[in-house]
Amino acid sequence: MxxxxxxxxxxxxxxxxxxxxxxxxxxxxxxxxxxxxxxxxxxxxxxxxxxxxxxxxxxxxxxxxxxxxxxxxxxxxxxxxxxxxxxxxxxxxxxxxxxxxxxxxxxxxxxxxxxxxxxxxxxxxxxxxxxxxxxxxxxxxxxxxxxxxxYDIKEIFDKCCFLSQDEHLQFLKTTKKSKAEALAFLFDVPEKWKKEQEKVSNQLDILANKKKKNCYLRELECEEKIKNDEIEKLESKINKLNKESNIIYEKLFNDKEIFWDKENVEFDDISYLNAKQDLDNLLYFAEHKKDCINYNFNRPYENLVQEYNSNPNISYKENPLQYSYMFISLIKQEQDLEEKYRMGKIAGSILQNIQDKHYENLNWTYIKEREWLNVDEIEIIKKQLDLIEKLKKTQGIIQKAMTSLRQSRDNLIRNASEAMDNGVISSNNCPLCGEPFSDRIELDRKIKEETQLLGQLSDNSVIQIEDIIKDIYNNYLKRVEKIFLEILVNSVTDETYQRLQDAKKYKIQILEVEHILEKIGISMNRNVNDSIEDGYNNLLTKLKESLIDISEEVKIQLGRRKFIDYYDRFFDKEEHNFISIDIEKFKNKKMYIENLHYNFYIDEMSKRKNELSNVQTRINKLNSIIKGLQAYQDALKAGIQEYKKKIISDIEPLLHIYTAKILQQKFNGKSIYIHSSENVQDIQFVNSAQDNQDILYSMSSGQLSAVALSFLLCMNQAYGADKACSxxxxxxxxxxxxxxxxxxxxxxxxxxxxxxxxxxxxxxxxxxxxxxxxxxxxxxxxxxxxxxxxxxxx
Known part of the structure; x- marks a missing residue:
């Protein structure tokens, strides 16, 4: 090519x-x-x-x-x-x-x-x-x-094909190890050798590398140690059983059917271990009887002990005690608060219609039931409202608009007046047009003048409708309005009602918290002068003072040993049953069961010894295999090193010849040799087979350049000849x-x-x-x- x-x-x-x-x-x-x-x-x-x-x-x-x-x-x-x-x-x-x-x-x-x-x-x-x-x-x-x-042209290009003018000595000046790494492509061993070496290395890694968790030898040695430890423990238990074999049977729980509390029970492995665990736990509880009683006393209260949470939207799950303290009063007033909220909503709707002069929308049935107006008064009002409707039908478009305008204007003036009285808006600006006035008196006078002017623009029907509405209000609805205002003063806000609904989801839990606190003489009633934080902190202090001190270690053990479960299973949650337990009886029961299980220990000992023998046999066989693999691995390494040395020996004569031809003579009667370490991890160029001094120390720049050219030609001749692009x-x-x-x-x-x-x-x-x-x-x-x-x- x-x-x-x-x-x-x-x-x-x-x-x-x-x-x-x-x-x-x-x-x-x-x-x-x-x-x-x-x-x-x-x-x-x-x-x-x-x-x-x-x-x-x-x-x-x-x-x-x-x-x-x-x-x-x-x-x-x-x-x-x-x-x-x-x-x-x-x-x-x-x-x-x-x-x-x-x-x-x-x-x-x-x-x-x-x-x-x-x-x-x-x-x-x-x-x-x-x-x-x-x-x-x-x-x-x-x-x-x-x-x-x-495919490998990039790897060999600068060593076999190309000598750059600014890098011609760079390769010669690299370290011994760098030279070996740069020429690694020369030492590509046959793929079969690589796979075999990798296979052996992986096998040894799995079998003998104890630094790895999945090492087979390590697993077997650990198993051997475990078996030895188990045999030692079994021997100790068998010796102890032989010395203490005269134990008399005594039933511990007369009113319960407990498997291991029966006489002459035949244990299998699982039932014996379960019985032993039960007795170990019961012995621990008996030895820490007072701590167990105190633990049982503290248990329902310890879950409540949490510091104050400043989040106003705290949930029951975050802090049950604080949540209960905050909402217990709402829960106790549940029916009263819900009735007040319902009444307030009805009153608010009726009051709004009265103030907006929408009398036709009033709930007359509700007003009649409460006897705020009698039947005759309601009939008079309804007739007056029918008259208003008839007058409206006789009005033209402009007069209808005037009627609506006057009503809307009156409502706006009324609402603005309330806002001014409460300081919500300024009393010096007109609420209708925004015009400023010197004071409230001047503003009221101006509004009255404008009202009179608007009245002059209205016809008789508009004035008549307005007069009827005023009469209905003054004669009947004014006193009803007063009643509803009083109801609203005592009504429940939407916020309070919503908080009540949220608290009702945990009503049972809140009342339960109150109940268990009352057992130890602590009330959740809050002093009206205390903030929630101060009141809660006082409550928390009282609760902490009521708890009985137990060491942390004992608490951890009681939790791990599931004391509450045992307290229920064996003592029916009765304190007097628990107090009556006898430590010596439990110890005797444990020894009695161990005696019954003597044959189990003997069988276990035989099993463990057989298992240990099998493990030791496998370890010996494995060590023999590992030794053989290591010898094979060493042979592979030696073979590969010889292979690499042969490649160097094949290149060296060409380098020797080309250097001599370019220099036209031997350098100081010597030539160029390639010196490598035993494992071919280091390579350097020397001018004597006996001396390992690098040629950089003894050659001029021109001579080194000639060596660089010779090495390129040597590499190209040895490695590039077989490439498609020569x-x-x-x-x-x-x-x-x-x-x-x-x-x-x-x-x-x-x-x-x-x-x-x-x-x-x-x-x-x-x-x-x-x-x-x-x-x-x-x-x-x-x-x-x-x-x-x-x-x-x-």
Whole structure:
């Protein structure tokens, strides 16, 4: 596979379309000449970018300059004009197929300015790759790259294919370990070996790594320890039972059918353990009898002890005692408050109709039932209202409006007068038009004048209707209004009523709280002079003082041992039954049961010993397996190390030969050797097999450059020959080695890399002539591109 064409646009200094480098697939040597700064290195960047998706020196610069990945920048590197499309393209030829690899940048519609997207760390993410074969787009690009044997090109590119002019000594100057890591691709062991090594490692991890919870050996050893502990305890219990076997049966609970309290009971494992647990708990309760009684006394009150909560909307669940204290008075007045609330609602509705002069809407049935007006008075009012309706029917549109206006105006004046009396609104401004007046007297006088003026505009029907309404009010409804005002004064507000409804949801609980407090002489009645907070705190203090002190440890034990459940099951919640229990009787009962269960211990001992024997057998077998696996793992490691050393020994002769040819002599009578650690984790270059001093200490910069060139050629020869894209790129070698070294270098390229497509850049005319001369002698084709001429033509 050969490179046929290199193309770019809006990339670095190629602002327009750069497509002059083409038809080069049949060339043995492609030479870029011209002064510095005209794009020779940029062409190498295009090749590297297309093949690897990256430009290594750009990524290295970002790390070396310590550019943070969240740092923001104004512009993107590599792209000349961010508002335009940018791309790099490489066209390859392979068996009459034309393969096009293109990375393209498409500008966003709106430029973001300073952005993290412009960070050099992310520049290559801005480009999208497309691959075409004979003009058809490849969908699965990764699989296609594998089929071309280019899947690992990024890993080997800078070691086997490309020597950059500013990084030619970088590899030689890295640490021993870094060199080994950089050449890790050389030591790829066969996949079968890798899987086998991973398999053995995983097996050992599961079987023998005691740091892991699921380690099989650790589990077995823990099981062994548990079995030994159980056997030791069983032996102790059996010995004790043998010494104390003469225990007489005595029933503890005469009125209850308790399984373990019967005589000569046959226990199985579960029933024995349950009986033992019951007796252990009952013994503990008997030993802490007084604490148990106090615990039982405190229990209903301790749940109530909570500090004051300042939240006015506190719920019963948050603080039962405080909630009960706040609403007990409402609960006790429930019926009275609900009746007052109902009466207030009715009174408010009737009163509103009276004040708005909507007499036709009054609830006459309710007024009659309460005997606030008698039947005759109500009939008179209804006849007067019928007369008003007849007068309204005789009115024209204007007079109807006048009637409605006068009623609305009177209502507004009445409501405004009440507001002024209560100081809600100013008494110096007219409530109808907002005009200011010197005082209330002047305002009332002006309203009266305007009322008289409005009366002059009204006809007789309007005045007659108004007079009837006044008569109804003055003769009958005024006294009814007074009654309803008195009812409203004593009515219940909506807020109080709603609080009552909320409290009724917990009525039973609130009354229960009051009841249990009364048992210990504490009242929840609140002093009218106390705030809720002060009253509650006083109540809480009394409650705390009424509780009996019990140690925290005992309380925890009583909770864990479920004392309340036992108090119910065995003592029927009767304190005198509980007080009468005898500790010695419980101890004797426990020993009696243990004697009955002696055979259980014997059987358990036999089981545990058999289980222990099985566990120990498994441990021995497992240790034998682990030992074999470890030996196998060591053999695999040794084999892999030998494999890696053989790879180094295969490369070393080539490095030895190429270095000698380029330098034209051995260095101080010595050559170059590759020295590695036993496990091939460290690699360095030395000039003596016996001396491990690095060549950096003994060689000049020019000689080191020759070694770098030799190593590139060596790696390309050893590893790049089998790759589909056999290329070799060297950026300006004349900057790093002298003329004598160059002769040997060119001869190596000419005779030993004839099957490679070689790209070289230079700014030295003499080197170009020499290179072309030597290649022409070998009848090899050289394609020369003067980058200065190409760039000036654009």
């Amino acid at each position: 050969k490179i046929q064409k290199i193309e770019a646009e809006n990339f670095k200094l190629f602002t327009s379309n750069f497509d002059k480098i083409q038809d080069i697939a049949d060339s043995d040597m492609i030479l870029f000449n011209g002064p510095n700064g005209y794009g020779k290195t940029s062409v190498f960047d295009i090749i590297e970018f297309c093949l690897t998706g990256d430009i290594k020196r750009i990524s290295d610069y970002s790390d070396e300059l310590a550019i943070a990945k969240n740092e923001r920048f104004e512009n993107k590197i590599l792209i000349a004009d961010e508002s335009k499309k940018s791309f790099v393209k490489l066209v390859l030829e392979d068996d009459n197929k034309e393969i096009e690899i293109c990375y393209c940048y498409s500008p966003s519609e709106k430029r973001k300015g300073v952005s993290k997207e412009n960070n050099p760390h992310y520049i290559f993410d801005c480009f999208t790759r497309t691959i075409k074969c004979n003009g058809e787009t490849i969908e699965n690009e990764e699989e296609y790259f594998k089929s071309l044997q280019l 290329i070799l790129l060297i950026d300006d070698p004349v900057q790093t080695i002298d003329d004598v070294n160059m002769v040997g270098f060119v001869d190596i390229l000419r005779y030993e890399f004839g099957d490679r497509q070689i790209f070289i850049s230079t700014h030295e005319q003499s080197f170009e002539w020499f290179l072309r001369y030597r290649y022409s002698k070998a009848e090899k084709k050289v394609n020369v591109f003067n980058m200065k001429d190409i760039m000036l033509q654009e």
